Amino acid sequence: MSTTFVTPQARTVLIRACQGFEELDACVQVQVDVWGYSDGDVIPRRVFTVTQKIGGQVLAAFDVSDGTDDTSENLVGFAMALPAVRPQSGPGATPEPYLHSHMLAVRPEFRNAGIGRRLKLAQREDALAKGFQLMEWTFDPLEIKNSFLNIHRLGAIVRRYTSNFYGVSSSRLQGGLPTDRLHAEWWMQSERVEAILSDAPTVKPNTEQANQIVTIQETITVPHEIGKWKSSVENQDRALAVQSENRQRFEKAFARGLAVIDFRTDAEGNGIFGLGHWQEPVFSIPRD
Template sequence: MNTPASLSIRELNGLGELALTPSLARAVWGEGDHPEDPGLLLAVQHIGGLVAGAVDGDGQLWAYLIGLPTKDAGIQHSHRLGVHPSARKQHLGEKLKRFQREWCLERGINQVRWTFDPLLLINAHLNIHRLGAVVRTFLPNYYGEMGGINAGAPSDRFEAEWVLGSTRAEAHLAGQPSETWPQQAFHPLEAELPATLPEQIAVRIPKDFYRLLREDQARALDWRLKTGPLFTRLFAEGYTLTDVSLSREHYLFERGAEC
């Protein structure tokens, strides 16, 4: 596929456009993925959910997002966000999330939550640093055994909490985060957390976990098994994941931070 020159970020319309999502899902997550049926996505829209995409002038779908209603009227669950591998340098993930934010605020929805792999640094950077979400919840092996690009390791997940109108979200969306970083970082494969922890702690994260999973599964599993207990302890002790640095390959956890 050729990379598109211009794209429209909007809701997908009708079964014809919704039917484009399964093939895109397999391009993103692998042939072992189990994408949602287009008829189900039509029902999601009918009951008040969001199915949005990045569509070019020829009607080709390059990225999509699914947002589901929840039992809490003011909270939406963001179920899927996928970008075609050929279009990943156009910030489509961020554009879709910004579209989702405006869509939700127009309908009185003030918070969006979603899960993501705790070891995917680039995803975490978008979710936490670019958008201003935070994480306070770790979900071990949340989906059980998975296929596609997720095969070969437990499906641990973080739950992101994005308070759409918060001062924090506004600052991060404007590119003006206020977090400060400690000079030293903890490496999960080289040491254990000390008994007493500071108010801030930086944690090293692998640069490309998916690549590591393909090329060195044993080390990828070591990362998974060492970080699970670490995240569990930090959240149990009142820490929040508040920022992500791509250049350092670090997560920043702060005790008692607000959303």
């Protein structure tokens, strides 16, 4: 499986599975370049190797502009997912297999080019070919661009929140804050996801679905200044206050049975999570 596309910046990018140790080593280096990880946080090459051997994914994006070869020197991003099982309750219940997408990274100079979304779509294609219906991953609820991709562009939903998921992180992007994470659920063949990926209207007019539109019952806002606050020692208390307040609101909303089903940005660039009750065949609120 491989795919090639041209970015808005006119760069030609190839996505395929990693091959050989040199390409896996390049994935290790991307972690350091993107997150500034210390040795204790970096996923080593042998874990990538094992991931491939046990049915997981290590997909990479290569800059092949101007006829450049897809070699480790031109690896500009990667996505890694491990096979997992979700326990089921009740007597005789069968655990549900899924893929846990643990990492996705794109070098800074290649961001805002759609490469992250293309890597997720390549993961989806490969996962469905292997028989998986569900992919999960965690993400920082304070990261506005990432939240927009996960919810609005990919169609994931969220029903769980874990505070300080990884403990203390050496990532410069974390800003010294607790590693709180939302758990994305990507039901890859759901009507919601199929509609969002095809840019189709979320609810077809004049159908029973039109009478079952999911309404947004609560919103949770992330200030557009959050990135600056996290990276500034003087303002980290403000970032921590937002994280603490939003943590409480997410946990209370999830306890009431709500799910994150939408994410928008307003005119000022603030991120807005939309929460409501999620149930197929209803996709979401109507999309722009």
